[in-house]
Amino acid sequence: MSLRFTIQELSEYVEEIFPQIKDDFEILEISENSSRVKLKISFKHLRPGNTVSGPSIFYLVDCAAFMAVCSRLGKEALAVTTNCSIDFMRKPARDIDLVAHCELLKVGKSLVVADVKVYSENNEKPVASATITYSIPPKSDN
Amino acid sequence: MSLRFTIQELSEYVEEIFPQIKDDFEILEISENSSRVKLKISFKHLRPGNTVSGPSIFYLVDCAAFMAVCSRLGKEALAVTTNCSIDFMRKPARDIDLVAHCELLKVGKSLVVADVKVYSENNEKPVASATITYSIPPKSDN
Amino acid sequence: MSLRFTIQELSEYVEEIFPQIKDDFEILEISENSSRVKLKISFKHLRPGNTVSGPSIFYLVDCAAFMAVCSRLGKEALAVTTNCSIDFMRKPARDIDLVAHCELLKVGKSLVVADVKVYSENNEKPVASATITYSIPPKSDN
Amino acid sequence: MSLRFTIQELSEYVEEIFPQIKDDFEILEISENSSRVKLKISFKHLRPGNTVSGPSIFYLVDCAAFMAVCSRLGKEALAVTTNCSIDFMRKPARDIDLVAHCELLKVGKSLVVADVKVYSENNEKPVASATITYSIPPKSDN
Numbered sequence: 001m002s003l004r005f006t007i008q009e010l011s012e013y014v015e016e017i018f019p020q021i022k023d024d025f026e027i028l029e030i031s032e033n034s035s036r037v038k039l040k041i042s043f044k045h046l047r048p049g050n051t052v053s054g055p056s057i058f059y060l061v062d063c064a065a066f067m068a069v070c071s072r073l074g075k076e077a078l079a080v081t082t083n084c085s086i087d088f089m090r091k092p093a094r095d096i097d098l099v100a101h102c103e104l105l106k107v108g109k110s111l112v113v114a115d116v117k118v119y120s121e122n123n124e125k126p127v128a129s130a131t132i133t134y135s136i137p138p139k140s141d142n
Numbered sequence: 143m144s145l146r147f148t149i150q151e152l153s154e155y156v157e158e159i160f161p162q163i164k165d166d167f168e169i170l171e172i173s174e175n176s177s178r179v180k181l182k183i184s185f186k187h188l189r190p191g192n193t194v195s196g197p198s199i200f201y202l203v204d205c206a207a208f209m210a211v212c213s214r215l216g217k218e219a220l221a222v223t224t225n226c227s228i229d230f231m232r233k234p235a236r237d238i239d240l241v242a243h244c245e246l247l248k249v250g251k252s253l254v255v256a257d258v259k260v261y262s263e264n265n266e267k268p269v270a271s272a273t274i275t276y277s278i279p280p281k282s283d284n
Numbered sequence: 285m286s287l288r289f290t291i292q293e294l295s296e297y298v299e300e301i302f303p304q305i306k307d308d309f310e311i312l313e314i315s316e317n318s319s320r321v322k323l324k325i326s327f328k329h330l331r332p333g334n335t336v337s338g339p340s341i342f343y344l345v346d347c348a349a350f351m352a353v354c355s356r357l358g359k360e361a362l363a364v365t366t367n368c369s370i371d372f373m374r375k376p377a378r379d380i381d382l383v384a385h386c387e388l389l390k391v392g393k394s395l396v397v398a399d400v401k402v403y404s405e406n407n408e409k410p411v412a413s414a415t416i417t418y419s420i421p422p423k424s425d426n
Numbered sequence: 427m428s429l430r431f432t433i434q435e436l437s438e439y440v441e442e443i444f445p446q447i448k449d450d451f452e453i454l455e456i457s458e459n460s461s462r463v464k465l466k467i468s469f470k471h472l473r474p475g476n477t478v479s480g481p482s483i484f485y486l487v488d489c490a491a492f493m494a495v496c497s498r499l500g501k502e503a504l505a506v507t508t509n510c511s512i513d514f515m516r517k518p519a520r521d522i523d524l525v526a527h528c529e530l531l532k533v534g535k536s537l538v539v540a541d542v543k544v545y546s547e548n549n550e551k552p553v554a555s556a557t558i559t560y561s562i563p564p565k566s567d568n
Contacts, residue, residue, distance in 0.1 A: 017190045048159045054204050054223040059197035081196040082395065083417060085227040085369050085511030087539050087557055089532040105555055106515040110394055111366065111419065113513050115555060129531055129541060129557055131513055133367060135395065224537065225559060227369030227511050229397050229415055231390040247413055248373040252536055253508065253561065255371050257413060271389055271399060273371055273413055275509060277537065301474045332443045338507040339485035346480050365480040369511040 003032060004074035010067060013075065025063055028099065035068035038121070039098045051091040052098060052127075057118055058086060061130045064100035065114040069134055072107060079112065079134035086130035096120045098127065110136055145174060146216035152209060155217065167205055170241065177210035180263070181240045193233045194240060194269075199260055200228060203272045206242035207256040211276055214249060221254065221276035228272040238262045240269065252278055287316060288358035294351060297359065309347055312383065319352035322405070323382045335375045336382060336411075341402055342370060345414045348384035349398040353418055356391060363396065363418035370414040380404045382411065394420055429458060430500035436493060439501065451489055454525065461494035464547070465524045477517040478524060478553075483544055484512060487556045490526035491540040495560055498533060505538065505560035512556035522546045524553065536562055 005013065007027050015022040024045075029036040039045065039052075039060040047053035062081060069079045092098060099119050106113040111133055118128040147155065149169045157164040166187075171178040181187065181194075181202040189195035204223060211221045234240060241261050248255040253275055260270040289297065291311050299306045308329075313320040323329065323336075323344040331337035346365060353363045376382060383403050390397040395417055402412040431439065433453050441448040450471075455462040465471065465478075465486040473479035488507060495505045518524060525545050532539040537559055544554040 020186050020188065020195075044162050046162065049220070049222075053162075054226070055197060055201035058200045058226075062196050078191070080191075080233070081230050083227070083229050083367050083369075084196070084200075085225070085367075085557065087225050087531075087559065088223050089534075089539055091222070105513070105552055108515075113515055113555070126531055129539070131511065131555055131557065133513065225509050225511075227415065227509075229389070229417065231392075231397055247371070247410055250373075255373055255413070268389060271397070271415055273369065273415065275371065304470050304472065304479075328446050330446065333504070333506075337446075338488050338510070339481060342484045342510075343481035362475070364475075364517070365514050367511070367513050368480070368484075369509070371509050372507050375506070 003030060003071050005030070005071055010070060013070070014067070021063060024059075027067055030067060030071040032072055033068070033104045035064050035071065035102045037064035037067055037100050037102070039100070041094065041097050046094050049091065050094045052094065054088055057088065057098065057128050058084070060098055060100045060118060061086060061116045061128070061132060064102040064116055065132045065134070068102045068104055068114060069112055072104060073136065079136055082133050082135045084130055084132040086128055088128050090125060090127050092120045092127045096123075110138070112136060145172060145213050147172070147213055152212060155212070156209070163205065166201075169209055172209060172213040174214055175210070175246045177206050177213065177244045179206035179209055179242050179244070181242070183236065183239050188236050191233065192236045194236065196230055199230065199240065199270050200226070202240055202242045202260060203228060203258045203270070203274060206244040206258055207274045207276070210244045210246055210256060211254055214246060215278065221278055224275050224277045226272055226274040228270055230270050232267060232269050234262045234269045238265075252280070254278060287314065287355050289314070289355055294354060297354070298351070305347065308343070311351055314351060314355040316356055317352070317388045319348050319355065319386045321348035321351055321384050321386070323384070325378065325381050330378050333375065334378045336378065338372055341372065341382065341412050342368070344382055344384045344402060345370060345400045345412070345416060348386040348400055349416045349418070352386045352388055352398060353396055356388060357420065363420055366417050366419045368414055368416040370412055372412050374409060374411050376404045376411045380407075394422070396420060429456065429497050431456070431497055436496060439496070440493070447489065450485075453493055456493060456497040458498055459494070459530045461490050461497065461528045463490035463493055463526050463528070465526070467520065467523050472520050475517065476520045478520065480514055483514065483524065483554050484510070486524055486526045486544060487512060487542045487554070487558060490528040490542055491558045491560070494528045494530055494540060495538055498530060499562065505562055508559050508561045510556055510558040512554055514554050516551060516553050518546045518553045522549075536564070538562060
């Protein structure tokens with residue numbers, strides 16, 4: 001199976017359709033079943049207690065899984081998040097970028113399920129663990 | 143049971159400790175077991191497809207539940223989100239503010255569990271439904 | 285909208301297709317958007333600590349939501365559980381039956397999302413709170 | 427770190443405190459951070475559609491995680507499940523036993539978080555994926 005995008009092409013595509021997020025993320029790796037994406041931490045991602053906010057971590061989870069889904073299914077996918085469950089397990093340091101490792105557990109006709117673990121860069125204990133589900137609308141031409 | 147804050151006091155407290163979020167939210171109502179909080183939608187909250195992004199909805203859920211926890215437990219609470227499960231059920235319009243209704247289901251010694259439903263303002267069908275858990279650190283001797 | 289079943293008919297239908305569960309449950313109420321179902325607690329539902337086991341509570345959640353989905357969509361539905369998130373909040377007594385209140389939050393073409401709260405009978409504080417999602421297979425041409 | 431139990435000792439301990447489940451499970455492997463546990467499928471675990479029921483899969487998830495927690499923390503743990511989120515991804519065959527692989531993601535002072543993947547025996551695509559959280563009561567002697 002060949003990928004639908006190179007990292008460069010996917011970055012440009014996301015920048016085009018989703019300009020709000022372009023300065024926050026760097027795509028580190030994509031494959032047919034996975035992605036690794038970095039959240040570049042800045043002031044807006046922090047919360048009281050010198051740490052990264054929960055919504056910023058959720059934002060990274062959603063972005064990493066969306067990148068993996070795009071790589072696998074291509075531009076026409078229009079995947080929509082239907083469910084996410086996330087456990088926050090450790091407080092990340094405020095000055096270290098976060099990296100999400102996403103693995104696609106199931107790519108069905110109508111649902112895609114992904115497992116995402118989030119780490120502070122170069123730390124092996126996960127900050128958060130999530131499962132996220134996307135609904136894939138039926139193709140209109142059929 | 144008396145509330146630890148008025149809406150005005152809670153708004154000022156959040157603005158002081160968490161300046162990143164002050165322009166996004168308006169607290170509509172707080173009680174000892176609940177809160178209603180509005181997310182004022184702007185461009186940064188949107189995603190492709192003319193709708194509000196999942197992370198923005200998560201952000202509102204977390205904020206509304208945090209307000210309810212603060213109202214109940216006061217400034218010393220230092221509650222930390224440990225888990226959230228969220229279902230995204232309908233695509234909200236991009237030009238209508240979102241309102242979260244939060245109800246505290248359990249206020250235990252170490253865990254608080256809240257149910258949060260999110261609506262487009264003046265619409266009775268929920269956009270999203272979430273359960274979110276906070277861990278309350280044990281009080282120190284001071 | 286008329287219901288697809290009376291309580292009596294639904295009980296008989298479930299007994300016919302799902303004989304394993306027939307002695308465990310009693311359907312108390314069904315409507316087009318909700319159900320109330322009782323789990324009749326016996327020894328097999330208990331766990332150490334003189335309480336009802338988590339899997340037994342999950343079993344009740346799934347059953348109550350399945351009843352609500354059947355009432356709404358009828359026999360042909362063949363709904364399959366795709367996701368459930370459950371919070372266990374209080375330890376139920378071992379000698380009081382449990383009652384689940386299920387509300388359908390969304391009935392879409394391919395997904396149904398339900399909110400379920402579980403109570404010890406005649407107690408108003410919930411033992412558990414869950415959201416559960418069913419996938420509805422597309423109808424075949426027959 | 428040494429384990430608190432051998433497989434034999436843990437099986438006997440569970441049989442003693444939790445006789446309801448003794449014929450359903452076989453502990454295949456335990457380590458300080460993981461477990462592998464088999465659910466021996468019988469008629470009571472099935473649902474319509476020639477497959478294993480969701481509650482039976484949940485039951486296996488909870489059991490495998492409980493075994494891992496016991497191995498790590500010992501008899502005095504008295505861990506209580508507080509939350510579980512589970513995705514059902516593939517329909518398992520009715521005549522093949524299920525095996526859960528549990529990994530402890532976090533062992534904190536008050537919360538333990540575990541990741542559990544469930545497989546039909548000898549099949550590498552997961553039937554279900556779950557995250558489950560246990561609360562560890564504070565020790566009473568302090």
